[in-house]
Amino acid sequence: xxxxxxxxxxxxxxxxxxxxxxxxxxxxxxxxxLDHNGEQPPSRWINAQLQKDCCLKDPRLKQELWxxxxxNPLGLAAGFDKNGVAARLWGSLGFGLAELGTVTFHxxxxxxxxxxxxxxxxxxxxxxxxxxxEGAEVMAKRLASWKADEPKAAGNPLxxxxxxxxxxxxxxxTPLEEAAADYQGSFRLLKDWGDYFVINVSSPNxxxxxxxxxxxxxxxxxxxxxxxxxxxxPILVKISPDLGWEAIADILExxxxxxxxxIIATNTTTRRDMLxxxxxxxxxxPVTEEAGGISGAPLRHRSTEVIRFIRQQTGGSLPIIGVGxxxxxxxxWEKITAGASLVQVYTGWIYEGPWMVQRIMAxxxxxxxxxxxxxxxxAVGLEDRLSIDN
Numbered sequence: 001x002x003x004x005x006x007x008x009x010x011x012x013x014x015x016x017x018x019x020x021x022x023x024x025x026x027x028x029x030x031x032x033x034l035d036h037n038g039e040q041p042p043s044r045w046i047n048a049q050l051q052k053d054c055c056l057k058d059p060r061l062k063q064e065l066w067x068x069x070x071x072n073p074l075g076l077a078a079g080f081d082k083n084g085v086a087a088r089l090w091g092s093l094g095f096g097l098a099e100l101g102t103v104t105f106h107x108x109x110x111x112x113x114x115x116x117x118x119x120x121x122x123x124x125x126x127x128x129x130x131x132x133x134e135g136a137e138v139m140a141k142r143l144a145s146w147k148a149d150e151p152k153a154a155g156n157p158l159x160x161x162x163x164x165x166x167x168x169x170x171x172x173x174t175p176l177e178e179a180a181a182d183y184q185g186s187f188r189l190l191k192d193w194g195d196y197f198v199i200n201v202s203s204p205n206x207x208x209x210x211x212x213x214x215x216x217x218x219x220x221x222x223x224x225x226x227x228x229x230x231x232x233x234p235i236l237v238k239i240s241p242d243l244g245w246e247a248i249a250d251i252l253e254x255x256x257x258x259x260x261x262x263i264i265a266t267n268t269t270t271r272r273d274m275l276x277x278x279x280x281x282x283x284x285x286p287v288t289e290e291a292g293g294i295s296g297a298p299l300r301h302r303s304t305e306v307i308r309f310i311r312q313q314t315g316g317s318l319p320i321i322g323v324g325x326x327x328x329x330x331x332x333w334e335k336i337t338a339g340a341s342l343v344q345v346y347t348g349w350i351y352e353g354p355w356m357v358q359r360i361m362a363x364x365x366x367x368x369x370x371x372x373x374x375x376x377x378x379a380v381g382l383e384d385r386l387s388i389d390n
Contacts, residue, residue: 004353013120019282020116020125024080031086038088047092051160054094054354056361060368060375061096065319065341066234066261068163068195072096073376074332074360077323077344078167078198078238082133084142091160094357097342100139101167102200105185107135108172111205117290119277123327124299125347126280127268128292130205131169136186139166143193166194167238169203176208179217180224187225197233199225202240202267204293210240215250222258234261241266241302241324245309252313262319264344265306268293296347300325304338308383311339316381327352329363336364337382 012018037043061072075097076090082101090098110132117126133139143164168190174182187197199221201212211217218237225235237260239251255263272288275298280290303324310320322340326332327348335343349356364376373379 002353002355004355009351009353013118017282019114020118021113024116028081028086031081031089035086035089047089050089050092050354051094054092054358055160056094056358056365058361058365060365061361062375063096063341063377066196068234070096070163070342071160072361073336073342073364074357075099075165075321075342075344076349077346078102078165078200079127079129079346080349082131084139084164084166087143087164088146091162093354094361095162097163097165097344099165099167099198099344100194101133101198102131102169102203103133103136103139103166103186103190104131104169104171105136105182105189106171106173107138108132114282115292117280117282117292119275119280119287119294119296121276122296122298123347123351124275124277124294124296125350126287126290126292126294128205128290130172131203136168136189140189140193143190147193163195164193165196165198165236166190167198167200169200170206170209170212172206176211176217179212180220183221184224184228187228191229191233194233196261197225197235198264199235199237200267202238204240204268204270205291213240213243213247213251215254218251218254219258222254222260226258231259236260236262236264236321238264238267239306241269241299241306242271248306248309249313252310252318255318256314260318262321262341263310264321264323265310265340266299266303266324268295269299269302270294271298274298295324296351297325297327300331300334304335307335307340308338311381311384316384326360327356329360329367332360332364333367333379336376336379339381339384341377341380 034043063070076095078099078101084100111128111130115128168186170179170182277287307322320340321342322335323344326345332343
């Protein structure tokens, strides 16, 4: 029995109707405390229990991409740990990678509250957080302090080391025409501390940000970052599910010209037509009148469509991280077989709870066995190969 799903979630979501952002802050505060005090009791004991209950290790789940070793293909998506305060703990919760941020060059408070809403009937979340974060410099100092302790952590089985991505956004105060320099500034501060980096030009919650997905704007950003990077770190771009096929194809062409490491598909959607929820209970307004992006189950099909399109357009030459609507092993398998090498969760983890990761790992292992595959890397793009065989 999953106590989170049968007890904790109904209590928090339905009985107490706890504010989503308040709950997020409390949960992250606890995780940050465990991260900071990982060597001390009782944190050490809790960390050991988390790893026992949440992790499932199997060599068939391992993968190597961009010279990085991923113990499994399931990652925490950007948005949960915006400031990297629990960076060392995500491996103990079973994740094979974690993406910190979105972080901006200038610290910023984000949009006015309320700005985070649960759409329980849809198994979705509406957010308009607006890249609230402490800024790239603060994150760089925090990660530098952690990295100084990494040799000690590497010998501690209770603190597994997983690849960490850093998701970069544009500061709200920075004019759009200066966006490239803004991204470059953040990357310069953080380039020594992230294992891979993501250019986020697809959030709907910063005015004008999605216009940076235009090919000419992206050229400036890619050029600025690659000049600074000199091929040292993998750089990916995160795209919107609301783009048309031609626009996505343009981005793919640019990604290959600028030798980006991959694509993250996808960010949240501004569409409302697929929702069952009609009114946001906490505001009393129709969901169509509330700004922000939708994540969770309603995004699952579209994000998989985009993954499939990218795979077909690039012939599998551009690695994909799939995100959007993953709640079960079947959801993760769908994205992997469509072409995603790695997948990420956020909303699904909120709804399904901390034991979700272990369930998905067990489910993926069953899928490998059912399909006669020896490793998760053999499943990437499997549906494409099966269609050719047929």
